[in-house]
Amino acid sequence: MSSQSEQSPVLNAIYERRSIRQFIDAPVDRKRLMEALRAASWAPSGLNNQPWRFALISDPQLKDELAGLTRYASSLRSAALLVAVF
Numbered sequence: 001m002s003s004q005s006e007q008s009p010v011l012n013a014i015y016e017r018r019s020i021r022q023f024i025d026a027p028v029d030r031k032r033l034m035e036a037l038r039a040a041s042w043a044p045s046g047l048n049n050q051p052w053r054f055a056l057i058s059d060p061q062l063k064d065e066l067a068g069l070t071r072y073a074s075s076l077r078s079a080a081l082l083v084a085v086f
Helices: 009-016 030-041 060-067 073-078
Strands: 054-057 082-085
Touching: 030 054, 030 082, 054 060, 060 073, 060 082
Parallel strands: none
Antiparallel strands: 054 082
């Protein structure tokens, strides 16, 4: 197998990804957010019908209500913005 530096950018992104569960108290950059949503909307779907919808949630009360529905409550409460995908 070739070295990681010789791999495609896609494979590098897959191998180098990481999960973040602690967040800084800073606003989310709108330009980066919109680019991430644009990239997500390009994911393949059956018959290319692209049925997903994205909900951006920053309201603390709503985040707290959603946090009560999961065992990952502290991550949801501490994030500046939640992106729900339907």
